[in-house]
Amino acid sequence: MSALHPKTIPAKARAVIIGGGVSGCSVAYHLAKLGWTDIVLLERKQLTSGTTWHAAGLIGQLRGSQNMTRLAKYSADLYVKLEAETDVGTGMRQVGSITVALTEERKHEIYRQASLARAFDIDVREISPHEIKQMYPHLNVSDVVGAVHLPLDGQCDPANIAMALAKGARQRDATIVENVKVTKVHARAGRVTGVSWTQGDEQGFIEADVVVNCAGMWARELGRQNGVTIPLHACEHFYLVTEPIPGLTRLPVLRVPDECAYYKEDAGKMMLGAFEPVAKPWGMEGIREDFCFDQLPEDMDHFEPILEMGVNRMPMLATAGIHTFFNGPESFTPDDRYYLGEAPELSGYWMATGYNSIGIVSSGGAGMALAQWINDGEAPFDLWEVDIRRAQPFQKNRRYLKERVSETLGLLYADHFPYRQMATSRNIRRSPLHEHLKARGAVFGEVAGWERANWFARPGQEREYRYSWKRQNWFDNQRDEHLAVRNGVGLFDMTSFGKIRVEGRDACAFLQKLCANDMDVAPGKIVYTQMLNQRGGIESDLTVSRLSETAYFLVVPGATLQRDLAWLRKHLADEFVVVTDVTAAEAVLCLMGPDSRTLIQKLSPNDFSNETNPFGTFQEIEIGMGLARAHRVTYVGELGWELYISTDQAAHAFEAIEEAGADVSLKLCGLHTLDSCRIEKAFRHFGHDITDEDNVLEAGLGFAVKTAKDDFLGRDAVLRKKESGLDRRLVQFRLKDTQPLLFHNEAIVRDGKIVGPITSGNYGHHLGGAVGLGYVPCKGESEADVLSSSYEIEIAGQRFAAEVSLKPMYDPKAERVRM
Ligand SMILES: NCCCC(=O)O
Structure with a gap:
């Protein structure tokens, strides 16, 4: 595609897209498909010249969650059709993919993903080492314990995918211009107004209401100019390509995550790429102005361990000559998830960026979703996982990012154990009680930069997670905490609210x-x-x-x-x-459990009776020699108070509570217990059980909706839903077998058919078994119909019988919270 003369750059556009990689081209293509004709895409050098051109181009549909799987499947389907639509050879070949497990834990993980993928009609099958050998004769399978095969996965030519998307956009009248640098995004009164550009000596301005930052590893600094937080950092990504190997024919894409490696056969050569455990961040001093189709110096010492494992796994590599040893920068984010959506800091400033080395398979779906979001003003379905609004302002700190991405690159292929915590860039946000909790055995986890006590170790117990898909080393600690909340009183630090x-x-x-x-x-x-x-x-x-x-x-x-x-x-x-x-x-300390009134009454001269302080009210109280607001609410389903305490008085209040708590066996509790208690009580959690895609009535929260009051946002939709009836509803499950665990994303099987994923799960230590929430279809059905079906939950391919309930299995009449 040749550069267009700058005179063709319009002075006004509906949307300006910054960046001509696969992401920008996909956003342009999808906006154009929605009928947006006056779109301009500006690329500082040549299309694909940042990262896209050196991507491996693997199209894998097996993803960690429902909607990421949905988006990856969309990309795969789109790329299959794109060549016919645009006449650009995309190199898309559905060669299939195999992911092999070398450990039982990994096998469990990939089998779980397969269960989830099947819920979305993705063709996936668990295969034996013998079957792998038939499809992939070159592979050493001596230590392979399991594998999954996706016949419709594939590989493509990334640059040509981008070119095809660009052509598709131009066919629909989008303007795409190369060698034009955006120098500034303009804004007035909190809204984007346009962009300034330069090309050689020429400069100009495009007025626009929508600007989309698709600038890849440049996106963070571009965002910073407008106070927009886009926390990403480049890392070096390594692969090698062999000389042609005699006799090497078409093979599925192969992933061996336990060896950090992926393999792709292309034109009789083999590519071996890696996501090594400790990566090399790059570009700390900024990215060179003339960076274009550039690569970084090779580092054989860094790649050597991967190559050694590769030669063992694929012995023919020992004699294959190396044609290319490639090192190129790619963007990584603090949580290995990309960014979509509108910047919370600036209206009209959108983005699709930060792809963590899965930009090709992600961009098709992400471009479609973002275009719809821009067009409609609302996300087309739940995109919280990748929504830019999850980013915290502090996360644009470059030292934080540099240390974190050295870990997140490798995590792409690490075991994705439940509750896995990051090892790097920790302790940024701490409660004023952090040191108190630490001294009492807290084992911390991190959310939004906050360190939170997830569980409390006993004296002498190792204060570290031992990860597993089975019961982890803190299971008994959680049980003790959970039962203390149900039968006595527990204290949670919820300052991170x-x-x-x-x-x-x-x-x-x-x-x-x-x-x-x-x-x-x-x-x-x-x-x-x-x-x-x-x-x-x-x-x-x-x-x-x-x-x-x-x-x-x-x-x-x-x-x-x-x-x-x-x-x-x-x-x-x-x-x-x-x-x-x-x-x-303010710090927040939560006293929860049937003994909480006895305890709080010892601490404070105020009156905590149902008459003075009923459920759903708050009062200012004296606590120790300080003050707090006591909110009578609960997220664990017990009598209890959330105490909001000025940060400077939090330690004093904590010490007073602890002293008074000795008589009532007060137990310090962590976030894992908060979660297990709230799921027993079927309390919903945003991002899991309830999202912008979930109708409030279907989520079972109609009791909190007052359609009788004057108009409010969403009221008409609620009335329509009341009229048309529910299509699905959130229900609670308990596994009859007391051994298996639920985390989330296990498949719900109703009368033998997979109907959706568990939205959140934990172990119900009071109910005596794993408990979970999830939606089941119910169009035209009565409650009795829903309840009369037989339910199982599929975990890593194995099905377990489950009880189902529309009401919380724990305290269905909510008597305990009103004690
Ligand atoms: N850029 C490499 C992609 C790796 C994968 O799809 O597993």
Whole structure:
């Protein structure tokens, strides 16, 4: 594709896309397909010249979650059709893929993924070493314990995929211009207004309401110019390509994650690529201005261990000459997930970037999803996993990123054990009680940069995770904590909750507009509510305390704070309201369990009776010699109080609680116990059980929706759903066999047919078995129909009988919270 003369660059466009890699081309293609004709894509050098040109081009559909699988399948299907549509040879060949396991743990993981993939009609089959050998005779299978085969996976020519997408976009009137650098994204009053560009001596401005940052490893610094957080960092990625190997014919793509390796046969040569455990971050001093189709110096010492394993796995490599030893930079993110969506800091600033070496298979689906999102103003389905609003402002710190990506590159092929914690870039955000908890045996996990006590080790017990798909080393600790909450009293540090103040003359009207529940309650009341989108899907799940006539205090999960702030600010019209993040101002200590009243009454002279402080109310209290707000709510399904304490007084309050707690056997509890208790009680968790794709009625939260009040966002959709009836509903499961575990994404089998994934799971230490939540179809069915089916949960290919319930199996009448 040749460069176009700059005079062809329009002065105005509906959307400007920055970056001509596969990502930008896909966004342009999909916007054009939606009928957006006035789109301009600007590429600083030549199309594909950043990362796309050296990608391996593997198209693997086996992904860790439902919607990532859905997007990968979309890409695979699109790339198969693209050549016929555009006449550009894409090199797409459905050679299939094999992933082999060298350990039982890995076998369990890939079999679990296969169960999930089958739920989406992806052709996948578990195969034996003997069957591998038939498909892949060159492979040493002596230590292979299992494998999965996906016949419709494949490989392609990445640069030509991008070219085909670009051609498809241009056929629909998109303008694509090379050798044009965007120098600045302009904004006014919190909205994008256009971009300045330069080409040689010429400069110009394009007015646009939508700008899409698809700038790959340049995206972070481009975002920084506008205060937009895009936490990614480049790493060196290595592969080699052999000379032609006599007799080498078409082979499936092969992944041997236990050896960090992937293999691709191409034109009789073999490619061996790696995701080594400790990667080499690159570009710390910035990326050279003239970077174009560049590669980095080889580092044989770094690649040697991979090659050694490769020669053992594929003995023919020992005698094959090496044609190319390649090293090229690619972008990696702190959690190995890419970024899609609109920047919370700036309206009209969108992005599709940070692909963690799976840009080719991701870009087709991501471009489709982002284009629909831009077009409709709402994500077409749940994209929370890759939503830019999960990024934390501190994460653009370059030292943080450099250390973290040295780990995340290797994690692509590491065992993805449940509860696996990052080893790098830790301890950035800490509760004021961190050292107290650490001294008492806390083992920490990280969410949104927060260190949180996940479980408490006993004296003398190793304070580390031993990961497994079976019961991990903290299972008994969790049981003790869980039973303390059910039968006595437990103390959780939940300082990581996101806390937002909404204040001003119109605070009530503003929240009435956004929240589905009635927010016009008396000061002192707490309301559980959701904020909905136009489809009745759940954008946010929160509790709201009315502090005064003009002030509300919102509590959201720590991980969704940026998203929730963005949602609130996006919907501020002309109301007199200020929205402030006050997360760091208060620590949160939760006293939960039937003995919590006895304990809190010992600590404080205030009255905690049902008369004075019933469920769903708060009061200011004296605690020790300080103050706190005691909120009578619970996320574990017990009598309890969440204590909001000014950060400076948190340690004092903790010490007072601990001292008073000795008489009632107060137990310190971690986040794993919070999770197991809340799933027993069937309390939903945003991002797992409830998302913007899930209708609030189907999620079983109709009790918190007040359609009788004046209009609120999503009300019409709720009424429509009431009228048309539910298509699916969230139910609770308990496995009858007490041994297996549920985490999430296990397949729900109804009357022998897979109907969807478990959305969240944990071990119900009170109910005595693994418990989980998940949606089942119910169109036109009564509750009795849903309950009369037979249910099983498929875990790594094995099916286990499950009980099902529409009501919480634990305390279905909610008597305990009102004790
Ligand atoms: N860029 C390498 C992709 C690796 C994989 O698909 O497994």
